[in-house]
Amino acid sequence: MDWEIIGYAAAALTMFGFIPQLVKMLRTKSVDDVSLVMMVQMGLGVFLWMIYGLHLKNSPLIVANVVSLTTLVLGLFVYFRYTTRRYFR
Amino acid sequence: MDWEIIGYAAAALTMFGFIPQLVKMLRTKSVDDVSLVMMVQMGLGVFLWMIYGLHLKNSPLIVANVVSLTTLVLGLFVYFRYTTRRYFR
Numbered sequence: 001m002d003w004e005i006i007g008y009a010a011a012a013l014t015m016f017g018f019i020p021q022l023v024k025m026l027r028t029k030s031v032d033d034v035s036l037v038m039m040v041q042m043g044l045g046v047f048l049w050m051i052y053g054l055h056l057k058n059s060p061l062i063v064a065n066v067v068s069l070t071t072l073v074l075g076l077f078v079y080f081r082y083t084t085r086r087y088f089r
Numbered sequence: 090m091d092w093e094i095i096g097y098a099a100a101a102l103t104m105f106g107f108i109p110q111l112v113k114m115l116r117t118k119s120v121d122d123v124s125l126v127m128m129v130q131m132g133l134g135v136f137l138w139m140i141y142g143l144h145l146k147n148s149p150l151i152v153a154n155v156v157s158l159t160t161l162v163l164g165l166f167v168y169f170r171y172t173t174r175r176y177f178r
Contacts, residue, residue, distance in 0.1 A: 007141045013134030020126035033122035037109035045102030052096045 015064040018042070018071040022078065031082045039079065043072040104153040107131070107160040111167065120171045128168065132161040 025031045046068040053061030114120045135157040142150030 003141065003144050006137055006144070010134050010137035010141055013130055013137065017127060017131040017134055020130060021124040024124040024127075025122070028122065030122050033114070033117065033119050035110040035113040038106060038113075041102055041109060042106040045099050045106055048095055048099035048102065052092065052099055055092050055095070 011060070011064055015067045016071070018068065018075060022071055022075050025075065025078045025082065029082050031079050032084055034075075034079060036076075036079060039072055039075050043069060043076070046072065100149070100153055104156045105160070107157065107164060111160055111164050114164065114167045114171065118171050120168050121173055123164075123168060125165075125168060128161055128164050132158060132165070135161065 021034065025034065046065040050062055050065035050069060053059075053065060110123065114123065135154040139151055139154035139158060142148075142154060
């Protein structure tokens with residue numbers, strides 16, 4: 001068994017993991033059950049992973065976390081576009 | 090600057106990243122905006138990371154992904170408990 005395939009499959013699933021949530025928010029225009037704290041915490045986390053990857057000059061770490069960070073930042077824009085929670089406006 | 094601190098902070102933020110979403114679902118009992126595909130995809134992804142960690146005998150990889158997997162599996166239970174989408178029942 002080629003174990004590297006397991007690693008690449010794991011990386012692909014998690015780096016694109018937020019995309020289904022992003023698509024759902026765009027499609028339904030309904031976002032109030034989505035946790036803003038989750039998006040901010042994950043965004044900060046993958047930002048730090050990216051910084052750590054830049055320090056280590058590790059390309060997979062950089063690429064994977066730039067992708068995740070992009071989807072999460074887009075998620076924040078979509079969230080604030082459609083949320084009905086007044087106290088964020 | 091101690092770069093390891095950046096790595097540990099990144100790991101802590103992402104491994105516990107789904108917990109705010111889990112807490113929100115439990116508190117509001119409202120889950121229909123949360124993407125089921127996102128939870129299943131992330132769950133499968135961190136499961137494969139855990140398997141890959143077991144293969145590499147890499148403790149941080151195992152521990153971080155067991156934590157994430159646990160929160161995501163709990164999230165699935167909470168989702169099916171509270172969803173009003175009939176076609177999942």
